Amino acid sequence: MKNTRVTTNTRELDPSASPLAFYGSELRRLREAAGLNQRQLGDIIFCTGSLIGQIETTHKVPTRQFSEAVDAALNTGGTFTRLLPLVLKSQLPSWFQPYADMEAMATHISTFQTQLVDGLLQTEDYARAVLGAVAKDNLEELVAARMNRKQVLKRKTPPLLWVVLDEAVLLRPIGGREVMRNQLAHLLSFKDTKWVQIQILPLSAGEHSGLMGSFVVLRSDDNPDIAYSENYETAHATADPQAVRDRSLRYHHLQAAALSVKDSAELIARVMEERYGEQAVSDGGAVA
Template structure:
């Protein structure tokens, strides 16, 4: 209880969320276990979120809003909380990604973050962040909400064939991940192409990069490295990378042939083995 009492609501979005949850729960004259019973979770989880030991999910926040009659307060706060779990250097890009009208990305090694399944994302993030994998996975999945918004960005994704063959999380995780990619075949705003190894040298040899376009703001080019990201609106860089991306698309398999390759790899490499 001492941890709850000393929580500083100004320290971070997560601290503010926990502080508000405790304040409004107590204002409703509910103990942690009583609120847990109402929203179908344990009182322990309520306590862990109030003391910032656990990061709330969007579903949890919606149920708390309904139980406490808080007019969507926690549903609004949880977006800030999840965004704050992203690496500090990545947050400016995530803010711009959420505002983009067009997203064009080339992924040299792994599946694009907005298309990842929870299990795939968790396996990736656990490599370098074993102590924060729950929080970072939740943050990554929350980024994906833009694809299901009322006015989603038009997204073009070129995946190196390496992303299909690099096993992440085991065969079952990969099979489910490739199934997820195939589910986007009929999505009106997402196009996936695979760049096969047979393409040889190409304009994406420098590695993964993303181009963001906006209705009224300059285009942005983004590339990240091990511990930082680089974002620029330099017109020369934008022109060069835009042309390079167009060449990647022209070199890659068509969306239909890409889907066929994904399905073949899924069955031959990650299917049920005798």
């Protein structure tokens, strides 16, 4: 009888190379300490041995579900679940990572968006459509990283997130009708959440204080307030008091010009049904 040998990916890793490399090396070390090969661990957590190998060798980024399953299977005490945020943050563009750190520490987030739903409120499919417009090779990793940012809203005491969206954001069919319908439904799911307030700046407002583009103002208990904006692959964050004061004033004007939270929810619901509902005509208009 021939002996069968399980082929495994044994690429050598430098654990200090990146959070993902450290995650992969720890996964290999603890798996081997448990006396399991990749296929056996995969069988335990209902995935393929190939996936285990890809994560161990940094060819694949782990998910939260995977991390929790591995923690349970290897009895790690939550090691991989705790490592995951570092791994996902490392997938963000390098110029964006400092902002992600500041966002995670914020107690108040005030954001004005002219083109897209704010990242903290994007659904996975909407984020995939947005990121997929430019990213091809590492799309799923970028989507996972963006979804991980939303953990800040699940903290025991989440930040107060106040969002002003230009009405054009509702009308731009990112990802198609179904994706937009689900995205707008997601926005409506926050209407009774005291930590998240959403206002729509109507097109009828005409000229307004945000015509220069999207921006964010972050406040935290232990750090200076930050004003943040970005374009293409660059970002600008400043703690200069005058700059923060200017952005804050602009934001207050935008809030005053926007619809109330209640009226904004009604507009979102109306656009969702008339533009993206089952009765909407194929060009995105409403049925008369």
